[in-house]
Amino acid sequence: MDGNRRYAKLYGHKAVWGHWKGATTWLDLIEWWTYFNTNQSHQVNYTTFWALSKENLQRNPEELAGLFSVLTLTFRSIAFTASIHRSRIRVRFIGTNKGLPQHVIDAINLLEKKTESYSHAVMLVAVGYGGRDEVLSAVKDVIDSGEELNEKNVSRRTFCSKIAVPPVDLVIRTSESRTSGFMLWDTQSTELHFIHDKLWPELSARDCMHALESFASRERRGGK
Numbered sequence: 452m453d454g455n456r457r458y459a460k461l462y463g464h465k466a467v468w469g470h471w472k473g474a475t476t477w478l479d480l481i482e483w484w485t486y487f488n489t490n491q492s493h494q495v496n497y498t499t500f501w502a503l504s505k506e507n508l509q510r511n512p513e514e515l516a517g518l519f520s521v522l523t524l525t526f527r528s529i530a531f532t533a534s535i536h537r538s539r540i541r542v543r544f545i546g547t548n549k550g551l552p553q554h555v556i557d558a559i560n561l562l563e564k565k566t567e568s569y570s571h572a573v574m575l576v577a578v579g580y581g582g583r584d585e586v587l588s589a590v591k592d593v594i595d596s597g598e599e600l601n602e603k604n605v606s607r608r609t610f611c612s613k614i615a616v617p618p619v620d621l622v623i624r625t626s627e628s629r630t631s632g633f634m635l636w637d638t639q640s641t642e643l644h645f646i647h648d649k650l651w652p653e654l655s656a657r658d659c660m661h662a663l664e665s666f667a668s669r670e671r672r673g674g675k
Contacts, residue, residue: 452477452501454626454650456514461650467517472652474525477502478532481574483656485534488572495663496572497616499545501633505581508550519555522578526558530565539571545610546580573616582632585610589636611637621666623659625651642666 452473459469477500488494502522508515529535529542542562551559559578589608590600598604606612611619611634618637622630625646630638644662646654 452651453624453631455652457626458650458652465517466514467521469652470518470521474521476652476654477525478528480654480656480659481529481532482534483659485538485540487660488538493667494572497575498573499575499577499619499634501577501580503546503578503580504631505547505579505584508579519552523554523558526555526562526576530558530562535566535574536569539569540566540574541569541572542566542574542576543614543616544576544578545585545614546578547584549579551579573614575611575614575616577633582635585634586636605636609634609636621662623662625649625654640671642669642671 455469455473456466457469458472459466462468484495484498488496503518507518510518535542542565544559544563548556548559555578559576562576586605586609589605592608593600593604596604611617618639619634619641621642621644622633622638623644623646624630626649628645628647630643634641644665646658646662649658
């Protein structure tokens with residue numbers, strides 16, 4: 452979910468305007484995702500939206516206040532979105548609550564609580580997330596457990612593994628040609644789809660369909 456500030460600047464608005472536009476895109480894509488899963492033989496059962504990175508928390512207080520308000524209202528909106536409940540999508544958060552105001556944490560807890568009984572599909576929301584932090588946390592958990600520090604034991608302690616979500620198949624990234632450390636451990640065999648000419652608020656359902664079609668046409672050998 453990258454490019455909200457640049458989108459706002461493009462239209463002569465403050466950053467928070469771009470964040471609102473980005474939130475609208477997210478809600479629209481959730482609607483498309485649930486529609487897609489209802490009408491296609493092959494479903495997308497897991498999806499992750501990176502809403503806020505650890506580095507984002509270093510932005511100026513004025514922008515953060517606006518961004519936190521956007522996140523709170525968006526999380527609360529999703530908690531009562533009919534398609535989420537109709538499709539029985541469980542929402543889980545990954546990352547850290549450190550640096551988040553209580554109203555954001557309360558909205559996170561509300562959304563997780565409202566969907567905790569669902570298991571048809573899973574939507575991960577990364578907040579306060581950093582790829583290196585995730586790997587370091589997994590390694591620390593292995594060391595603290597007294598187990599041997601090896602690939603298998605680290606793999607069991609990533610955010611995805613802890614909540615029984617499989618490694619990432621496809622990353623869709625707008626406006627940039629990098630992954631910014633997204634799920635470093637669980638993207639070893641991931642396919643990448645870059646949309647260089649669009650910022651996040653400009654992303655459409657058609658763009659996502661094109662990404663899925665591109666993914667389906669690729670030969671995935673897993674290094675073999």
